Amino acid sequence: MNTLTHRVLPGLHATVSTIGAGCWTIGGPATNCGVPIGWDDVTDDEAYRGLMRACELGITLYDTADVYGLGRSERLIGRLLNHVRRDDVVVSSKVGYFTGTSRHAYEPHQVRHQLATTLDNLNTDHLDIYILHSTDFGADDRYLDRTIEQLREFRQQKMIRAIGMRAPHAFAEEWAAKSGGRASDTRRWLHLFHRIRPDVVTVRYNLLSPLYSSDETDIFSFAQRHHIGVLIKQALGQGRLLRQRSTAYRTFSTGDHRTADPSFLPTELRRLDERLAPLRDRFGTRLQDIVRIALRYVIQHAPHAAVLVGFRNAEQIQTLVGSLGDPLTEDEMIEIRALLHPNTSAAERFDRAVHRG
Template sequence: MNTPARPGGSLTLPGGTTVARLGVGCWPIGGPAHNLGMPMGWSTADDHQAIAGLDRAFDLGANLFDTADVYGHGHSEQLLGYVLSGVPRAEFAVTSKVGYYTEPGTDHAMDPAHLRRRLESTLQRLGVDHLDVYSLHNSNFGPDDTFLEGAVAALRGFQAEGLIRAVGIRGPHRFAPERLTTEPGQREDKHARFRRHFAAIRPDVLAVRDNLLTPPSATDGIREFSNAHAVTVIVNKALGQGLLTGKHTAAAPPTYADGDHRQRKAWFTDTALAVLSPHLDEIRRRFGDGPQTLPHAALAYCLRRWPGAVVLTGFTTTAQIEQNLTCDPARLTTDDLLFLADVGRRAQQALDSLGEVFTDEVAR
């Protein structure tokens, strides 16, 4: 049986597994959930579509799957484990994350004993004996980074035991509750915090949020930084959590059920969608008005902007898997890339003009 071409090309992860550069993000299939007093899931998920979509992803050559223990409080990992049970372990890579859920009775999510329990639970749900990448899901290590040293020691210990092959962290970002409890002028500079944590952790893999709606300041210098430190990059939210696919419109604004994180995000309101719409129309006029036009442009932009990185694409339906994993980044010319960057810049500025709440949602 011939192995299908790897969508987006291929690269080798730390630890030696060769993976497609278009990976599958499994947050949406976790379904609705609450955590830290706020909605943190996706109300549009369907288990049957999730399983069929994961199977189809393998057919199309995708073999890197990214999840986390907090996605549906383990449900995403369970669904993924069900599908992976029929696949030889050498044929796929699976990454997971820890730190956004704290078990009752635990002092802190980054406590070493808690990290071990969470890893063991993740491995059990996924039905694997090791993870290709295990990442710290946020930068909250307690006051004065109290739990940082212990967390680093724990993850490197897991690596020495063969339970994980690589340690990952996120690029500059904000812990979700920080946006609700701390005024913008009182927040620690996220870039300075990231560099401090990077120096302490020395990760093998770096997760970076980037898409056409991400302001340059959010990723300023991170490509050069990752190259200088020879870390593998995984780009997430390349489709803006669906905003860049054109499926959401101001004329028919989406509605989300309880437990959907989009309920609390200003950029999914009809006001923001109305501002974004003409910019998406510009992309359609240049590349065509088919159902694949917008997602392919957004994914190809990230694949070309981050050469040598994995770009994740989430899904809730098999049709979205078919649509996203057939993207060919080589079809974009240099002029196309410059055009998309310009459209994205103007869209960012238009959203910025709506006020701080919109700007903060897009920038994070």
């Protein structure tokens, strides 16, 4: 039975399942310019069965990129599109990290080539969302104007329906008026945003994301004001939030991005275990308990966004969708924030609520 809710994604003006399929993980291990960018423990057959199960569960949003498995993720989704009505699903892909033999990933001919290859891989004549995967537009942004022009041409030609770009992991619009590195980064992103004028942004958000004060405009409020859609990635912290304390620390292949990510070092995972311990003590240590808290927290915080979840097989996507359970109460949302961010106003609000009770 389909229990997934659906939302209208602003900017795209299309209805999508609240939970979307994040298809980076099914690309498998890969490297790009010597940098590990993939995931271990992936087979085409298992990944494809995962996509089919996602479809059966009611997921209608599939997000990939040209660089995910260097086309492997796109080709797997292309197999799926052979078995579903194209108008019944929303597909997004990305450009900007794969240079090939060009001088830069945003060279005009490279962008055209990558879109043509992406459409061929996906076995479709159009993308619903085409996302600028990188904000590196060359020295002095030499490729920025032509890239913007090219994507708008794609949209006018109906090769894509919407233009997307990445948002910062931490963002408050008001930071732009301050000083320091965070202010400079915020001004830079706002400059690009107003030049590109995207229809959709992607952003990392999960239980560990920073909280913002009432006088700060976070990315979700910013997007709502500008009538653009939001795709949330890493809602499960690339699987780190689901890790059991008893899980042994592991090593990864040279094609797995985690081999170069400091957040997967044993020392960092131990710190994360300690931070999550009060949450698990309060809400449960079973996998389904953790999945429910992690996904419901994000879904309810961002009621106008779609939440992408990664998987490598049918069992994983079944577990994620099947563990959604009941929505969190407002008191539970406050308590979660207090447990994970004890030195914030959320902790003070929870303390007051407990004493009132």
